[in-house]
Amino acid sequence: MCGGCRGLQRNTPQAVRDSSDLTAVTAAGPLRPGGHTLAAWDYRRPGTLVPLGPSPGEPLFAGSAPGPSPRPLGPLVPWKMERMVVRMQDPDQGVRTRSQRLLITVIPHAVTGSDVVEWLVRKLCISEEEALHLGSLLAQHGYIYPLREPRSLALRPDETPYRFQTPYFWTSTLWPAAELDYAIYLTKKNIQRQGALVTHEKEHYDQLHKKINHTWDLVVMQAREQLRAAKQRRKGDRLVIACQEQTYWLVNRPPPGVPNVLEQGPERGSNNANQVQMSQSLDFYKREIEWSRKALGRTRVKSSICLEAFLTFSHQRGPHDPILAGCLPSNPWVTDDDAYWAMNAPTVAMPTKLRVERWGFSFRELLDDPMGRAHFMDFLQKEFSAENLSFWEACEELRFGGQAQIPTLVDTVYQQFLAPGAAHWVNIDSRTMERTLEGLHQPHRYVLDDAQLHIYMLMKKDSYPRFMKSDMYQGLLAEAVIPLETKRRVFPFMRKPRLSSPSPALPPTSGEPSAAGSAAGGDEES
Amino acid sequence: MAREECKAMLDALNKTTACYHHLVLTVGGSADSQNLREELQKTRQKARELAVTTGARLTVALRNRGLAAEDRAEFERLWVAFSGCLDILEADMQRALALGAAFPLHTPLRPLVRTGVTGDSSRVAARALSARSLSHQAERDFDVSDLKELEREVLQVGEMINDMEMKVNVPRWTVQAQQTAGAELLSSNSMGASSVGAVSVEEPSRSCNPSKALAATLFSAVLLAAVALALSVVKL
Numbered sequence: 143m144c145g146g147c148r149g150l151q152r153n154t155p156q157a158v159r160d161s162s163d164l165t166a167v168t169a170a171g172p173l174r175p176g177g178h179t180l181a182a183w184d185y186r187r188p189g190t191l192v193p194l195g196p197s198p199g200e201p202l203f204a205g206s207a208p209g210p211s212p213r214p215l216g217p218l219v220p221w222k223m224e225r226m227v228v229r230m231q232d233p234d235q236g237v238r239t240r241s242q243r244l245l246i247t248v249i250p251h252a253v254t255g256s257d258v259v260e261w262l263v264r265k266l267c268i269s270e271e272e273a274l275h276l277g278s279l280l281a282q283h284g285y286i287y288p289l290r291e292p293r294s295l296a297l298r299p300d301e302t303p304y305r306f307q308t309p310y311f312w313t314s315t316l317w318p319a320a321e322l323d324y325a326i327y328l329t330k331k332n333i334q335r336q337g338a339l340v341t342h343e344k345e346h347y348d349q350l351h352k353k354i355n356h357t358w359d360l361v362v363m364q365a366r367e368q369l370r371a372a373k374q375r376r377k378g379d380r381l382v383i384a385c386q387e388q389t390y391w392l393v394n395r396p397p398p399g400v401p402n403v404l405e406q407g408p409e410r411g412s413n414n415a416n417q418v419q420m421s422q423s424l425d426f427y428k429r430e431i432e433w434s435r436k437a438l439g440r441t442r443v444k445s446s447i448c449l450e451a452f453l454t455f456s457h458q459r460g461p462h463d464p465i466l467a468g469c470l471p472s473n474p475w476v477t478d479d480d481a482y483w484a485m486n487a488p489t490v491a492m493p494t495k496l497r498v499e500r501w502g503f504s505f506r507e508l509l510d511d512p513m514g515r516a517h518f519m520d521f522l523q524k525e526f527s528a529e530n531l532s533f534w535e536a537c538e539e540l541r542f543g544g545q546a547q548i549p550t551l552v553d554t555v556y557q558q559f560l561a562p563g564a565a566h567w568v569n570i571d572s573r574t575m576e577r578t579l580e581g582l583h584q585p586h587r588y589v590l591d592d593a594q595l596h597i598y599m600l601m602k603k604d605s606y607p608r609f610m611k612s613d614m615y616q617g618l619l620a621e622a623v624i625p626l627e628t629k630r631r632v633f634p635f636m637r638k639p640r641l642s643s644p645s646p647a648l649p650p651t652s653g654e655p656s657a658a659g660s661a662a663g664g665d666e667e668s
Numbered sequence: 669m670a671r672e673e674c675k676a677m678l679d680a681l682n683k684t685t686a687c688y689h690h691l692v693l694t695v696g697g698s699a700d701s702q703n704l705r706e707e708l709q710k711t712r713q714k715a716r717e718l719a720v721t722t723g724a725r726l727t728v729a730l731r732n733r734g735l736a737a738e739d740r741a742e743f744e745r746l747w748v749a750f751s752g753c754l755d756i757l758e759a760d761m762q763r764a765l766a767l768g769a770a771f772p773l774h775t776p777l778r779p780l781v782r783t784g785v786t787g788d789s790s791r792v793a794a795r796a797l798s799a800r801s802l803s804h805q806a807e808r809d810f811d812v813s814d815l816k817e818l819e820r821e822v823l824q825v826g827e828m829i830n831d832m833e834m835k836v837n838v839p840r841w842t843v844q845a846q847q848t849a850g851a852e853l854l855s856s857n858s859m860g861a862s863s864v865g866a867v868s869v870e871e872p873s874r875s876c877n878p879s880k881a882l883a884a885t886l887f888s889a890v891l892l893a894a895v896a897l898a899l900s901v902v903k904l
Binding site for chain 1: 679682683685686687689690692693694695696697698699745748749752753755756759763766767770771778779780781782783784785786787788789791792794795796840841843844845846847849850851852853
């Protein structure tokens with residue numbers, strides 16, 4: 143017998159696996175073997191059965207999370223509280239209990255708040271403030287409940303009496319508090335109070351009546367029978383059990399305004415990050431050291447310097463930002479007038495002044511703008527160094543083009559720009575040229591990178607400043623148009639007749655007639 | 669009549685389930701003992717027997733195709749209540765198993781939680797078994813052997829529920845309960861009064877006080893008016 147019971151204690155899962163039909167018991171999933179049709183109506187999803195063998199120091203109900211949707215456990219794992227409560231029960235080392243006297247009945251096992259705090263201070267060697275905090279956590283999670291004011295679950299470090307909650311109602315078990323149970327509890331309360339329920343309970347009662355209407359017969363029957371069963375007990379026991387149940391439902395269905403302690407906030411739910419292993423392997427530490435060494439050697443810019451750069455950037459770019467400095471002629475999102483977009487299209491006959499100014503900020507700006515690039519190309523053609531820009535464009539195409547075109551493209555580039563005696567031979571220094579020619583034997587996407595960079599720097603240092611100072615650029619700047627701001631309407635509520643865009647379902651055959659027709663239609667409407 | 673029989677059996681099952689629930693509440697607490705475990709075992713055996721017979725009867729009734737519409741509705745209502753009752757029973761049995769394993773009685777590795785419940789639960793068990801009284805003495809290592817049996821029984825109940833759901837298909841959304849909200853208040857006045865007296869020791873119910881205060885003020889106002897009238901009559 144002792145061997146059997148030891149087997150039960152130490153590793154209960156093994157003891158259970160003796161008979162084959164009991165293997166389902168140890169599964170962490172829901173208990174119904176195989177698929178079942180009750181999934182949607184299963185108001186009482188039971189947790190798993192088997193806790194770990196109770197050896198001292200081990201939690202009682204660890205591993206009893208139901209399979210499908212385990213509740214996320216925050217840093218304050220409930221079974222730490224459970225362990226503490228169990229330690230408090232020790233007859234010698236535990237908390238001192240007194241008896242509670244109520245008129246004629248005497249109920250034992252009452253604990254004062256100050257006793258609890260003092261025990262925590264003594265056993266855990268912590269300060270009183272911390273002990274008070276721990277004690278109030280125990281009270282909030284329903285492990286101890288106050289006897290005088292049962293509705294407020296808070297620990298007071300004075301003579302207020304408390305009592306321990308029965309293990310059936312502990313929150314560490316993670317047994318779900320089902321709607322059916324809550325309905326039965328409210329019905330019992332209804333019977334006892336002759337219909338005088340608290341407001342939020344009344345609301346819940348009505349909601350539940352609608353929600354689980356089909357089992358309401360059962361609810362009423364069970365409520366009546368449970369009350370009759372409770373009457374078979376002594377008065378003191380009856381009171382205690384009623385208080386226990388009330389505390390349980392205060393924790394699981396808190397009244398409005400009281401925070402729900404069982405809820406895990408979004409930041410607490412991700413416990414994975416907090417589960418740091420205390421002792422790591424040697425490799426881990428080697429990697430950490432290597433990473434830290436590399437981090438030390440990284441180039442850092444002083445914030446004073448980069449902030450200055452940031453300031454100059456903002457200063458320079460401020461007037462160009464449509465949100466900060468307003469956009470002319472008008473914001474299309476506000477006035478439904480898309481002139482702004484039309485004027486700032488990638489290729490347009492007359493570029494705006496702001497755009498032309500932007501070409502002067504940096505070489506990159508100039509090259510990124512298609513119009514800028516076109517004008518720059520014109521300028522270079524005048525200076526007879528257009529092949530630089532063509533070469534640069536070809537290299538860009540190689541870098542960002544398709545993989546299949548790379549060999550042919552590399553060949554073309556070589557023939558056109560790099561071969562000695564080529565039509566548009568670019569001037570690259572000898573070392574880079576040697577490296578590039580070697581790399582051309584195994585062409586890949588980035589084989590012309592060095593050469594491209596060289597040409598880019600050449601253009602930037604040489605051609606670009608000349609372009610900025612050239613007559614062509616100054617002419618563009620002078621000619622550039624500053625769009626006029628649309629006149630503000632005097633009566634803002636008079637709507638401009640909207641041009642309805644052609645329906646996307648119809649093929650865009652007639653542009654002008656439809657626009658005119660819809661404008662007329664819009665006029666008629668407004 | 670089949671319907672009355674089923675209703676009576678369902679009532680009995682309901683009573684036994686409620687008593688079982690009440691007994692399971694105290695497992696692990698200060699009232700836990702081998703006697704309690706034995707009472708639990710007896711109660712759940714009775715509950716299982718009742719469940720089997722009720723289930724069989726209801727299954728037969730519902731699989732009968734030639735059943736009138738309102739009969740069918742009645743049986744479906746009974747069926748929903750029955751399956752809910754079985755769910756409660758199954759959940760309580762699982763919790764009893766978990767608690768029983770966590771708080772073994774024969775070798776007290778862990779002290780029982782001092783919950784304040786100290787009395788005897790034999791009357792509850794007697795009510796469950798519909799017996800006059802229950803006097804028994806469980807042997808010392810009862811809970812160990814009981815746990816294995818309990819596990820088996822839990823699985824059996826689960827299988828029974830599955831079986832029944834497979835055989836009979838009752839869509840829950842079509843069933844309407846007979847009881848309205850607050851129906852429990854109508855026929856339970858006697859029970860309510862004594863319970864109110866019991867609970868009011870810990871939580872004084874405040875509902876009487878405002879009405880009492882109102883009555884008192886009204887009475888005093890009437891009294892004052894009467895006194896004033898009398899004085900005026902005297903003066904005259």
